[in-house]
Amino acid sequence: MSEEKKNNKFDETKYSMDTRIIYGKNISTKWDYSHHVTAPISSSTTFRLDSVERGAHGFERFANTKVFGEETPIFIYDRLGEPNKDLLEENLAYVENGEMAVTFATGMGAISAALGICVGAGDEIIAHHTLYGCTISLLNNWYPRYNINVKYIDLTNADNLIGALTDKTKVVYFESPANPNLDIIDIKKIVKIISDFNSSRDEEHQVLSILDNTFSTPFCQRPIEFGVDFVVHSLTKGIGGFGTDMGGAVIGKRKYKDILLLYRKDFGAVLSPKSAWAILTYGLPTLSLRTRNQIQSAKKIANYLNVHPAIEFVNYPGLSNYKYYEVAKKQMVDFNGEFSPGTLIYFVLKGKNPAASKENGSKFMDYIADKAYTMNLAVSLGHTRTLIEHPASMTHSVVPPEKLNERGIDAGGVRLAIGLENVDDIIKDLDEALKIIL
Numbered sequence: 001m002s003e004e005k006k007n008n009k010f011d012e013t014k015y016s017m018d019t020r021i022i023y024g025k026n027i028s029t030k031w032d033y034s035h036h037v038t039a040p041i042s043s044s045t046t047f048r049l050d051s052v053e054r055g056a057h058g059f060e061r062f063a064n065t066k067v068f069g070e071e072t073p074i075f076i077y078d079r080l081g082e083p084n085k086d087l088l089e090e091n092l093a094y095v096e097n098g099e100m101a102v103t104f105a106t107g108m109g110a111i112s113a114a115l116g117i118c119v120g121a122g123d124e125i126i127a128h129h130t131l132y133g134c135t136i137s138l139l140n141n142w143y144p145r146y147n148i149n150v151k152y153i154d155l156t157n158a159d160n161l162i163g164a165l166t167d168k169t170k171v172v173y174f175e176s177p178a179n180p181n182l183d184i185i186d187i188k189k190i191v192k193i194i195s196d197f198n199s200s201r202d203e204e205h206q207v208l209s210i211l212d213n214t215f216s217t218p219f220c221q222r223p224i225e226f227g228v229d230f231v232v233h234s235l236t237k238g239i240g241g242f243g244t245d246m247g248g249a250v251i252g253k254r255k256y257k258d259i260l261l262l263y264r265k266d267f268g269a270v271l272s273p274k275s276a277w278a279i280l281t282y283g284l285p286t287l288s289l290r291t292r293n294q295i296q297s298a299k300k301i302a303n304y305l306n307v308h309p310a311i312e313f314v315n316y317p318g319l320s321n322y323k324y325y326e327v328a329k330k331q332m333v334d335f336n337g338e339f340s341p342g343t344l345i346y347f348v349l350k351g352k353n354p355a356a357s358k359e360n361g362s363k364f365m366d367y368i369a370d371k372a373y374t375m376n377l378a379v380s381l382g383h384t385r386t387l388i389e390h391p392a393s394m395t396h397s398v399v400p401p402e403k404l405n406e407r408g409i410d411a412g413g414v415r416l417a418i419g420l421e422n423v424d425d426i427i428k429d430l431d432e433a434l435k436i437i438l
């Protein structure tokens with residue numbers, strides 16, 4: 001019997017995930033966790049190895065779980081692994097229903113690692129055309145230097161993937177909902193098309209899927225349950241939850257853990273133990289509480305914006321007139337099976353033409369930056385405070401104005417990330433700001 005099993009006197013599967021997200025795996029070989037109510041902060045860059053023999057054994061075992069399994073770790077050096085990151089990784093894998101998680105310094109650290117272990121020179125990535133700005137920058141500014149080609153297509157129509165897959169394709173990469181316009185991609189359909197394509201290819205040439213689940217968090221969507229190979233997260237956002245720490249994670253099958261650990265060790269995007277501790281202690285255990293509250297507010301705000309005369313259209317997965325509502329309802333569900341359309345809203349203000357709509361958007365956001373108590377003009381999301389931003393000039397400024405359209409971004413699009421304020425207060429501030437447009 002494994003040490004973990006022996007120590008675990010609870011059958012946590014009898015409890016709801018709302019409760020389990022607070023207790024995590026409860027028993028861990030990573031630390032004497034069973035006697036600390038809150039995990040201790042570990043802050044040690046290096047670890048005493050006792051003897052050369054134990055040191056050698058530690059190095060032998062690092063990133064070699066195929067041979068040595070997951071026995072009690074021999075910690076060596078922070079960049080290889082240490083208790084706080086390891087504890088967080090166990091719990092992230094647990095809530096996302098993956099076999100393992102490896103954390104990184106930031107979301108971009110996680111994304112570049114997930115892609116980095118899958119592709120090499122000559123390979124091709126197929127990506128949905130609407131993505132987080134820095135991911136576009138990674139794919140467009142760096143990968144061509146390594147002779148890795150990126151093909152952008154519209155995955156909201158999953159059938160587009162069928163003709164796009166080639167012998168060179170190694171990865172299909174997407175976000176759902178996508179940043180910033182909340183495009184929804186039918187995850188099961190994408191997985192099915194890839195698996196049909198893979199059935200005639202050998203183990204070496206399997207196409208892998210990577211989904212950035214940052215906008216949903218595992219509270220709203222667990223793509224691994226639909227067959228996605230890797231989920232990546234920016235822990236900086238909803239999972240971290242308080243806007244105090246940066247972080248990232250890759251979650252997936254156990255067989256990829258070693259190579260991810262090697263990648264992290266050598267490229268060096270290591271999550272700080274103090275950030276790991278904060279996300280483990282404050283972020284994850286409050287994820288259900290915060291997200292449920294933010295979704296309630298987001299629904300009410302989306303309904304308010306949806307009928308406002310100054311607004312051209314609203315994208316929110318929870319609006320029944322949203323074009324992706326039916327797909328969202330199928331795949332965005334919380335731990336108890338309730339529809340959970342997320343905490344972000346995207347909308348466009350009216351205007352005679354895109355330039356006028358952009359002008360109105362700027363006026364509106366500048367007014368909020370100056371006058372609103374409940375909202376901050378700031379990038380990021382999943383914060384205690386409501387954040388509003390203009391993707392075309394901020395998070396997605398990597399996209400030149402003439403290319404915004406083909407990336408599904410509107411010149412005047414506004415992204416609103418709901419916080420924990422009283423929802424009527426947010427609506428009051430939005431209402432004041434929208435009056436200046438009418």
Ligand SMILES: *Cc1c(COP(=O)(O)O)cnc(C)c1O
Pocket residue numbers: 106107108109132134175179212214215233234235236237246247248
């Ligand atoms: C913020 C964000 C990232 C990058 O995360 P960092 O922690 O800032 O590196 C990646 N994907 C999405 C969807 C994001 O919103």
